Amino acid sequence: MNPIVKTPNLDRKPSSLRYYQEGPPKSVDLNTWRLSVTGLVDKKLSFTYQDLLEMPQIEESRRMVCVCNWSIRRTWKGVLLSNIIEMAGVSHPEKYYLKQTSIGTKEKGVYESTIPLGDALSRRALIVHSVDGEPLPMEQGYPVRLFDFGLYGYKNVKGLAQLEVTEEYQIGEWERRAGYDINGIVRPKKYWIVDLKKWRFVEKPGEVTEF
Helix, strand or coil: CCCCCCCCCHHHCCCCHHHCCCCCCCCCCCCCCCEEEEECCCCCEEECHHHHHHCCCEEEEEEEEECCCEEEEEEEEEEEHHHHHHHCCCCCHHHCEEEEEECCECCCECCEEEEEHHHHHHCCCEEEEEECCEECCHHHCCCCEEECCCECHHHCCCCEEEEEEECCCCCCHHHHHHCCCCCCECCCCEEEECCCCEEEECCCCCCCCCC
16 A cells, blocks of 8 residues: 655645534544434444444545635545445435534534535545544544535534434535535635645536646
């Protein structure tokens, strides 16, 4: 296996911690944490952290984009969302939505976001547990975070605790608080590319793959 190349200019990335519920958990006990899969499924599931590590792993260099007009390419590792949805026995996933709920805190409650399930599967969304060869730091969503790379970061819940397959497309916290678009699709516009230290214009909507 080739060694992981650390992300260039990572120290110049704006901190996203303040956008994570304005108060993420200070710690997570992996002995009690579970990722549950509920809703319109044939089989409800509950995964430990070790369960996820023992599933088939995907490691890919992909670009995440923040609605605040910056982007960074990093090497993410995790489990394909499609594997989990298949295990849950979801027929015709293109008809449904996926509601994500964070671990949350007593002081701030939980963070929720809903995305079209079929779109996420078509873009090879991941349940990510590691970045650049190391477990996700708290700022990035420890212990796991869903990543649909065709969507802005605010649609991808950090500190994930539950996935619910649903027929309802619900407005999430940042759609309410900041007026962000419920679909959250990365738009064609100019972004500051942190790892390249330059502005680049994205030509088409969805995941950025051209640089």
